[in-house]
Amino acid sequence: MSDTPQEPPGELQIDEQVAAYQREFPMVDPQVETIVSTLSRLARRMTVAYGRQLNELGISSADWEVLKALIVAGSPYRLGPGELAKRLGLTPAAMTHRVDRMAAAELVTRTRDENNRVRVNIELTQLGREKWLESMRMAAVFEEDLLRDVSTEERAVLSGQLGRMLRRVEEHQPDALGRCDDLDA
Secondary structure (H helix, E strand, C coil), X not given: CXXXXXXXXXXXXXXXXXXXXXXXXCCCCHHHHHHHHHHHHHXXXXXXXXXXXXXXXXXXXXXXHHHHHHHHHCCXXXXXXXXXXXXXXXXXXXXXXXXXXXXXXXCEEEEECCCCCCCEEEEECHHHHHHHHHHHHHHHHHHHHHCCCCCHHHXXXXXXXXXXXXXXXXXXXXXXXXXXXHHCC
């Protein structure tokens, strides 16, 4: 029995995929294509794994993004809906829908700003904070296992390399925010 993980039926091994690319487009750099294909596949698999963990907690990836934005904002974990929408790259209508659902689940509350009664604030609840913290605990276990064969020194190098790659993409796609709304036609 092999220690090599088996790909799902229909999905080629990375080396087979790269060989097919080379067959059809001989100018492809196999080393570059192997790296990019591996990163792409890893990102997909990680997204699925995180989604399953969040599902166990009864929250969605969309909910987690809102919780994260409120956590990152710092105590008192409160933002206006416009600022929250901007941070998440959402329209105000999409943000309203998301907050409605999360308020019903008691993950966030809507309150009037004491200094400006017209302004509404979205604030993290204790339950929302607990769900976020538990998701982070689960992710930490998953991520440590993911990197168990990578030494501290290798992690530092990998972190730097991936950071440079991300910055390069962000320089060329500054408005993308990881979303492809403009490609959905």
